Amino acid sequence: MKCKTFLIAGLAGAAAGYLITKKRTEWITPEKALKILKEKASSQFSISGAWILTNRDEIEVHNLPYTVYKGGFSHSIEGFAASHYEFLVDAHTGAVLQLNEQ
Template sequence: MNWRNLILAGLTGAAIGYVVTKKQTETITPEKALKQLKEKASEHYRISGAWIMVKAEEKNVHGLPYSVYKGGFSSSSPGTEASHFEFLLDASTGSLLQLIQK
C-alpha cells in the first residue's frame, strides 16, 4: 500500500466520522416529532386536535438536560368531555419525555 492510498483512506474515514457525528447531533423537525407522537398516542387516545411549538428549548427533565419540543393534544370520545394533555418531546429523537393530563 503506498502513501497516497493510506492518506486517502484516512481522509475518507475522517469524513465519514464527521458526517455520522453531525447527523447524531441534529434535531428532527417538530412536525415529524408530532406525527410520531400522534401515531403512537392514537393507540390509546382518540386525538381530536394537537399542537407543537416549532422552536426547541432547553429543559431539565428528571434532572437531565434535554433540548425539547413542547406541545399538547386533546382526546375525546363520543358523549364525554374532552381531555387535554401537554407533552415534552426530545428534539433529537422525538421520544416522549413527559405527558401530563391538564
C-alpha cells in the first residue's frame, strides 16, 4: 500500500511540475496586453486611440531580457493637441515596462 501511495504522490508531483512549467511559457495575446495597458493607463490618461503590434520582440530593458509587445496610444484633452505615447508590455505578464511620450 505504501508503494502505491508513493507512486501516486510522485505522479501528482510530476503533473504539477509539468503544468507550472507549461504555464510559464505561455504568452498573453496582444489584444489582452492592450486591454491591460488601457485599464492601467485610463486613470492617468484619456485614451482616444490605441494600437499594438501582434508580433513579439526580444529586447533588453535595464539590461534585463524581456519578450514584449510594442504599441502606442493617443491621449487627448478637449482644447489641446493630442499627445502620443509608445509603450512596451511584457508578453508573459502584461506588465508595462516602458511608457514614453513621443
